[in-house]
Amino acid sequence: MIDARTRNAAFALFRAHYEGADQARFERDLGEKQRVILLRDHGGALRGFSTVLYRDVRVGARNATMVFSGDTVIDRSCWGQKRLQSAFAGLLFRLKLRHPDRPLYWFLISKGWRTYLLMANHFPRAVPRWDLAEPPELRAALDLFATERFGAEYDAAAGIVRYATPHERVRDGVAPVEGDLLANPHIRFFVERNPGHADGEELACLAQIRMRDLARTAAGIAWKRIAGGR
Template identity: 35%
Template sequence: MERLSAEIRPVTSLSNNDVHDMFELYDAYYDASDIQCFEHDMGKKDYVVLLKDQEGVFRGFSTLAVYEFDFDNRERRVLYSGDTIIHHEFWGSQALPLAWCQMAGKLKAEVPDKPLYWFLIVKGHRTYRYLSIFAKRFYPTWRYETPAETQAMIDHLARQKFGDDYKHDKGVVQFKQSRGHLRKNWVEIPEYMRKKPDVRYFLQRNPGHARGDELVCLTELCQGNLRSHALRAFREALRQ
């Protein structure tokens, strides 16, 4: 597999051509979106992790927003993941997760005493499976119950961001109209994948994923909760 290079850039530094190239990649995999909605959503983000091949062609990206919130009488910080896509020829590349963990480490280093959380909504099993690779404890999962305090935090963040589109009883964001769902040729999940515990659980919790429903997930980003590869990149950024 050809290696990808990763670059973290402020969204404000992107040119119109950058955004259009990103949308072309996104549009190849996701339906129910257009360039205007894509640009509008991009404007709400702070950073983007860009992946390029050796010829400088966009092969993937992940948009990120960083903000603070108060919960249980304590200030906390969120790294929120937006649109994320990698060209299928590069699935398995570690360029994105390593760059993402370095970004998380830099954010933690800015305010080391303030808890930092990865908050994301997930419409695909591939993204959901990343959580178990990144973190020792994340929510929700089949492995253990979500503690009441953590569930309350998830509810707080989801209601704050999505309002009535967040369905507390399901733990899912259901938009009145899809804001992007996988095209038919990418949504099918082979039977051998469906048998994997994380995939089976994701499908149980988010049966409407094919029409754009998104499972709300949360994990804390700290040295004690990250697994080896993620922790290494996180620590490197902490030391800088």
């Protein structure tokens, strides 16, 4: 895992972006994760991170692998970069290669539109989406994972996690949904499905990760790096 200095820097970054952040809760969340992806600038300062948990699960009659995203923060100065995204895609790719014939799922909860948009843009076989009918088996798997993790805090009918105790929420002005953003149908859908996102309510999501989706994501990241270099 990461050392105390990095943990403190990660919490400072988290607190800067989320109101109501609690260090004890942050440390508990961090302690259960197997991986922490770190984003540093050229001087070594921490500019972003994402925590990841993965485990073998049983979905219906099949064995599968479930990847759960925990706390994820990227400093505004690094918005638009693809290194954190690339590292996460690399982890998904390695997990898929371990068991090519086994379903791989990305389970996430989101109170911010950016994380939801990342899923919607790169992994079309996912729930919920505005543009595709929900595969019943994906919805059933999402309800299973969310209920196991959040219990009564998960409202399956709405697909929302509502915490029983005070929880963090995105600080005002960090990533407001305003102006032209609502012209994006994915962002508009996220806001409609999770009207309490500004209060810290989380939209539960599940994507099935396929090799062709990972290949397309990798190609897109590579092209943006080349174009950026030009």
